[in-house]
Amino acid sequence: MKDRVAFDLLYRQTSAKLFGVCLRVLNDRAEAEEALQEVFVKIWMKADRFAVSDLSPISWLVAVARNHAIDRIRARRQPAVDIDAALDVADPAPGPEAAAVAGGENERIHHCLEELEKDRAAAVRGAYLKGESYAELAERYGVPLNTMRTWLRRSLLKLRECLER
Amino acid sequence: MTLADNNEPERGGDDMIAAEYVLGVLPNDERQGAARRIDGEPEFARLVDRWEVHLSPLAEAYPEVEAPASVKPAVDRRLFSGAAQSQAARQAGMWSSLAFWRGLAAAAVAALAIYIAVPYINPPAPVPETRLVASLAADGSDVRYLAVYDAAQGDVGLSHVSGERAAGRDFELWMIEGTNAPVSMGVIPVGSTIHLKISPELQKKLATGAVLAVSLEPSGGSPTGQPTGPVVAAGDLKNI
Missing domain, CATH: 1.10.1740.10 (RNA polymerase sigma factor, region 2, helix turn helix motif)
Structure with missing residues (x-):
């Protein structure tokens, strides 16, 4: 067939x-x-x-x-319940990822992420690669959920501005 | 947490939801809501697709990990056993014809496989952007073709997905570039996979963004050099 x-x-x-x-x-x-x-x-x-x-x-x-x-x-995953367990395992060494990212450096998104503050760029990358939720990111960065969302949306707006520049 | 809780002044709120969906950060209920909108709202689906394109280079960071050997046989059972096929037919909903559904899925998978396999089979592509693809369809018509333009061969391959021509009529393929008049690429022979040779003049014009269209014409093709019958399928050429 x-x-x-x-x-x-x-x-x-x-x-x-x-x-x-x-x-x-x-x-x-x-x-x-x-x-x-x-x-x-x-x-x-x-x-x-x-x-x-x-x-x-x-x-x-x-x-x-x-x-x-x-x-x-x-x-x-109900975020409030097992968030600690999730975070414990969600962060292996960044080695291979960093290497792979270096390979695609000419892509616009990498350049645009560089324009963000380091921790905000890391939040975007982490969310994308690991599928982290707002709840998990808020826990990780020690901020309220809505603050996290406002943060990340600002980063996304900046990214969009850069990507479409 | 809902959008109303958010005090970020928002222009293009849908675009932000699309971005959040692609990033994957939305809580379950909002994520499912966004997924439903992708299925039902083409405008929103386009916003999502644009963010997928923007962010897709990040996916290079995913390492390849050999899949467990048990996966492929399990997938085959789910797709190709009799029970799976009837379940698939049910899920296909309004596409009541099993044959139609299978034909569509198979043609689309074949097209995907070809695009993906080509760089492996034939490693360094001599010229970039030598292959373009278009999915040809139209509202109110069941005629569908997948078209692949191969610039190196000067050839358009057409996979007939569905829709038959009326007796004594022919399908004719046209290229439309910008606002110019359609240019005929020839009558489409009957068959599930066919190839049309493209003249050198036409090859120069075939590029990303050009539209391919199929019209229903008298047997042997349009007598006027322009489409005379209804356009039964159309789509624009895209890079693979």
């Missing part, structure tokens, strides 16, 4: 990256494994939608995986 062949190829080329995404966000191998299954089912169901996106195919696939993994932690 031709569609199976295409799907197998797609899986071979992208499953490691998408598993990396699920693992990083969910921080739990068994759950990431389950999420990855669901992600590929979603990709199969929604593949036609990538044509109306401006994302490259691999970025579109990563977005599907990332959004699905974040949906899962939002649904599972």
Whole structure:
């Protein structure tokens, strides 16, 4: 069956990256494994939608995986309850990420993040890569939830201004 | 926490919600609300897509980790076993025809696989931006094609996804560049995957942003050199 062949190829080329995404966000191998299954089912169901996106195919696939993994932690994690446990495991050494970021330095987003204060840029990166919620970020930075949201929105407005400059 | 609690003076509030959705920081209820809006509101979906594009370079930081061997067989069971197919058909909702749904999904997955696999199969792409893709569809029409333009080959590959031509009529492919009159790229032969050779003059004009359109014409193509029948599918060319 031709569609199976295409799907197998797609899986071979992208499953490691998408598993990396699920693992990083969910921080739990068994759950990431389950999420990855669901992600590929979603990709199969929604593949036609990538044509109306401006994302490259691999970025579109990563977005599907990332959004699905974040949906899962939002649904599972009641922030006030297990936030300490979450923070304990959510912060492995930054080594490989820093290296990977250095590789894409010419991208505009990196340049624009540099224009933000260091801790605010770190909050944006952390939220993106680990799928942290406002509640978790507020806990981490020791500020009230609404302050955190105001903070981050200001950062996003500045980013938008820079990205569209 | 709701938007009303937020005292940040806000212009473009939707754009901020789109950004927060993409970043992933929203609490569960607001996140689900945003997800519903992506499905139902094209304007909002576009805002989300733009933030996805802006932030996507950050995803380079995700390391590749080999997926457990059990995942692929599990996915195959869910997608390709009989039970999975009927479940998928149900989820496809208004697309009541299983064949239609499967055809669409398969064509789209095949297109994705091709774009992704090409750099691996054929490592250093000689010229950037030599492949463009367009998804051709229109409201009120079930005709859908996926088009891939390969500049190196001077060739447009068309995957017929759905929609049949009426007896004695033909589909004709057009390129529309800006406000210029449509230029014919030829009658589309019947078939699920077909290739059209593109003339060198036309190749110069085929670029990101050009629109491809399919019109219904008398058998053998438009007699006038311009579309005479309804446009049954259209879409703009994008970089892969």
